[in-house]
Amino acid sequence: MERPDPADRPILVVDFGSQYVQLIARRVRERHAFARIVRHDLTAERARELNPMAIILSGGPSSVYEQGAPRCDPGLFELGVPILGICYGMQLACEALGGTVRPCPAGEYGRAELKVLDHSEDLFHAVPESTTVWMSHADQVHDAGPDFVTLATTSTCPLAAVRHKTRPVYGIQFHPEVAHTPYGALILGNFLDRICHSRGTWTMEAFIERSVVEIRERVGPSDRVVCGLSGGVDSAVAAALLAKALGPRVVCVFVDNGLLRAGERNAVAEAFGAHSNAELRVVDATEPFLRALDGVSDPQEKRIRIGHTFVDVFREEAKSIPGARFLAQGTLYPDVIESGGDRDGPAATIKHHHNVGGLPAELGFELIEPLRDLFKDEVRRLGLELGLPDSLVWRHPFPGPGLAVRCLGTINAERLEVLRQADSIFLDELRKAGLERQVAQAFAVLLPVQSVGVMGDGRTYENAIALRSVDTDDFMTADWSRLPHDLLARASTRIINSVKGINRVVYDVTSKPPGTIEWE
Incomplete structure (x- = not known):
């Protein structure tokens, strides 16, 4: 029997500008369900194509009653999948289904004492009758309407958690994703396991199996993949995953630019070389990099010169690799989201990332990004699953320009x-x-x-x-x-x-x- 793809039915996390949206997605994944962050104006038609297991509406800084406030497609509530609204997401869901939202008499910020009214509800299964939650809101649901049942309350928020009577729609005014809500992980877990009936198939073992198949289907039998090792965990794990799928057809190029940490060149070469059957090439380019940086003090100019020099060095090395068609990069999910690189993700670009596009076009390669669905903590778990040593997996992050910055x-x-x-x-x-x-x-x-x-x-x-x-x-x-x-x-x-x-x-x-x- 064929095993289900763990990403077939994602949990869609609709982003309304919350500072915690990535944290929500990470908490969902910690429960072995695949979370995908999508923009707030995603159409119901597109959501149906994505075939979600459930939808989570994030918090956000807006007020639902203000003109121009971000809203979701009302058709999302007609899809029939479980929906959980968090903070602004709860207010939005309740208003869309007949409730009213008003400013709080006094805002509620920080820790609050939550009173659970009904423990028979799956959302609060095994949660104490009284528990601490983290609040951060100036508005709240004033009247949820006749179709909602109150599940929990605080001293200043009578509707701290609600459930729709006939639809699988839940709302919580507090933030379960933050560590300041002690039972937050359990509440999210109850939503996923008891309400969505998640099968918990999002594991690193399943991710490896899926990725190996996808990589082999995309990379032809005579093609080779060039992977730039930077000394960081992301590029090392990407290379290890590619090597598992393609073996010696992966060529790892480690450029020593003279801007590395003490012993980094030897440590990475030894650690990676001992745990991979990929070809490893180490290029000593200290002289051209230092020459390019001579007399430069402006940090942006440093980055520009380092980038140009890297392209020149990498291009020259790539010429000597026959059959090289693909360039692998250790792009992570936050990189994709923050750079606007996901078709369904938030449209606003927070910042540009050097490893999201650009370089492959300059070098004439097709881009392959085997980690673009993962967060950093997942990359570390993947590295351990692939057999990389702790010393490499748990290395502290190191900036692309190295010691230059x-x-x-x-x-x-x-x-x-x-x-x-x-x-x-x-x-x-x-x-x-x-x-x-x-x-x-x-x-x-x-x-x-x-x-x-x-x-x-x-x-x-x-x-x-x-x-x-x-x-x-x-x-x-x-x-x-x-x-x-x-x-x-x-x-x-x-x-x-x-x-x-x-x-x-x-x-x-x-x-x-x-x-x-x-x-x-």
Whole structure:
């Protein structure tokens, strides 16, 4: 019997501008159902073509009663599939089905005590009668109309959760997707398992089986695929998946641009080479990259020159690969969504990604993106499933331009080496403290300033290093890591004592927003 495709019947997450929309999709996938984010004006006809198992209407910053507020096609409610409205999504669903929405007498923000009125309802199965939920709304459903039943309430929100009497439509005013709602995962799980009857087929094992078949169907028997290894987990997992499908017809090209972390070239070559039957080529291009960056301090100009140089180096190497027709990229689902690269996804482009289009056209390749349906946490699980070592799968993210955007100001081999040593010491201290896996990303930044210091009995006027460590689930927002002071003290002492040219170390305590994770 043929196994069902886990992506055949997706959960459509309709995006109304919520900052949590990707988090909703990730929470659904954690319950082994395939979530797909779609734009708010997706037609009911197109939704029917996508054959969803269910639809989730996200939150959003608008008010449903305002002119121009985003709305969904009313035909979605006629599809007969279960629908869950969250916050704005609940207000929209209730208004579309006869209810009214008004501003709250006082907005409800932060934690609230939820009283569950009916535990016989599948949505709140095994949820305590009283529990904490996360609220964030200035409007709420004033009157749901005669067709809705109240399932839960708070002291300031009489209709905190509702169910339609005759349609499979549910609404919750709170946010189950955030960690501040302790039973949120259970509530979403109840919706998927008990109401949608999800079979839980979205697993990395099933994804591998499906992807191998698709890759083999697309890539001809004599075609070869070129995959650029960057040192990051995304490109390594993409290459490993392609190698599982195509074997030695995959050629991995690792370009050493002189902007890598300490020991990165050897570590990636050894780790990947030992776990793949793909061909691996390492190209030493340090000289052309440093030549292109000579005297450049503007971060955007750095990126442009690095990009152009990479194309030149990669193109030259690709010429020597017979039968090379495809270029593989480690594009992830957030990249596709944020760049407007999905036909049914949100139309607004949040930011452009270097790995969404562009390069294949310049090089004359067809593009293949085996990870474009996955979030970062899923990529890591996929890497482990494919047998890649923990040291590679759990590497901290590294920017495409490498140390060029962590070496502020002008770049040369000497300054890069100073930064490389300091960065290596910081990561080593994190590793020794058992915290490397606990933080999402950590690194050092070489600042373009010098400061006065005293070393021994002499005055110094040397460079400053900034240490940066952040905690985040999705890298769209992040908070600075509250690292132990003793760890920071050890890192600072080691850097100043062993890295020539450094006499001051500072720690970055800026969150994102208002800052960004990288300094440039």
